[in-house]
Amino acid sequence: MLKTDKSLEEMSKHQVVNYLNETVKPEEGVIPAYLLGDQKVYDIEHEKVFLKTWVFVGHESEVPNKGDFMTRELAGYSLIITRDGEGEIRAFYNMCTHRGMKLCRADKGNKSLFTCPYHGFNFKNTGELVGVPLQKDIYGGTLDRSEMGLHKVKLESYKGLLFGTWNEEAEPLEDFLGDIKWYLDLLVGRAEMEVIGVPQRFIVNSNWKVGSDNFVGDSYHTMVTHGSIAKLGMVPNATYSKRGFQIHMDNGHGLNLGTPNPDFAFPEELKEEFKSNLSEEQYEVLSNLKNMIGNVFPNLSFLISHTKIKDQFISNTSIRMWRPIGHNKMEVIAWMLVEKNASQDWKDRSRDSFILTFSPSGIFEQDDTEVFTDITEAAQGPMPFIKNLTYNYTMGLHREPVDFIGPGIAYDDKFTEASQRNFYKYWLELMTK
């Protein structure tokens, strides 16, 4: 047992960071429980992870038309994301530059002017301040409107996925994503994709890392947590979740890729579109894909799921963010995407399979949230820290990677915890930088 005389509460930030270095040992498969239950760790995470990396904010298809806007959060701060008259997408801090009032309070809509509810300052969807009530009279021509545009937020897109960051020195998005781009191509680059409707949002009393950890590499839990799905005949059998590959790469990203699949999981009539968007190798993987579950560091998880509903196979593609609200609370935001050129019947069935399996009422989702909540609760307070309770992440430490057609470090079945170790390795690197 480690230093039981220490108390996280009494430690300085510098001491906490040193203590993380001593106690978090991803390469040995040792992760302490206090990482999920401590406010100080959470505060350092906010500063060193969420204010530093690229964080997902939405999909381009959510603002399809000129003048469309949506509001989103980036590391706890509200953004307005707009598409201007030329079709350019931008992000701004949702704060009036005059007195700091929240400028826009709707989730989405279409307008090119935003009027502050406090004093009526008017901003264009390009960020410029274009109107100030009684300006000449009260400022006597001294107000320089050009200096008072909305605060612009760094925003980049990969295959329609929009990411923002508060870090002006952040590496280009594509560099940050690195090898996971190859798999994101399968997810959202295989065809023109669109978000159906609006994202689902719900609150789970869980630390956000439990969600990322679950999606980055944990297919092992499927046998038990999701045992009911096999019993209902929606997936082949309880051990189907082992078949395939686990892959991880730099910057903490990782995924589990379920293969083979005797059925083609996507709309047959779009095969030409898929081929034209993917490399030969990618198309080969797509053709045999049963499912794909992964996480883009830190908190953007993604999923392709192929299940049998009403005696018919159907796949659905979704992305979800585990948005931290506190050390023991998160908002889950889940988007469902579909091929824009798919038939209406496919779109409807795909959507309904998403609702049935991975929405808040989803029969996969609901059993996960039960587990997430109880893990988080057990990690709270000083005891797990004093007793140095740790989780075991050693599964697969003895195994060697294999050659795989796509990039990254791959293992030839999904039951290993290499992806989780890789997630925490990068997390620790950022936390102790």
Next chain:
Amino acid sequence: MNVEKMLIKCEFEQWLYDEAELLDDIEFDGWFDLMHSSLRYQMPVRVNKEGVERPDYSTDMFTFNDDIELLRLRVDRLKTDYAWAEIPPSRTRRFVSNVSVKDYIEGEKAIVKSYLLIYRSRSTDIQHDLISGERNDEFIFEDGKWKLSKRVFIVDQTTINTRNLAIFV
């Protein structure tokens, strides 16, 4: 309101109270028997819109969008040994009020609007969840009974403050 209309309202109030009792008592099979084979069971995702723009919910994304077959699947799942989300079951209390009969053809069909407040308590957790909303229900009279043929539950939150909807609305 005349006596006849009061009796009709009373009949549907009683139907909704009986339904609430079945759900709160975890009698899912009994509850499922209240459904008509043409059922559409929907809960759209609520959206914050600017000003008075309506509807303020999504018309193409739902938290529930079940027909009778999918609802049967959910009920069957809850009876497997692996439906962890409801092991042990939540303690729920459904409060139904503001019942208003919008349309009524004797022995044929009816449209009824009501308010719903669900209190949910899980395990030993001292916190509880509240789910509030409005139900727009359609009924078909079959074999001497009113059966639910459509429910649209408009929830009062854009971010649902409960860990899942392993319970019915």
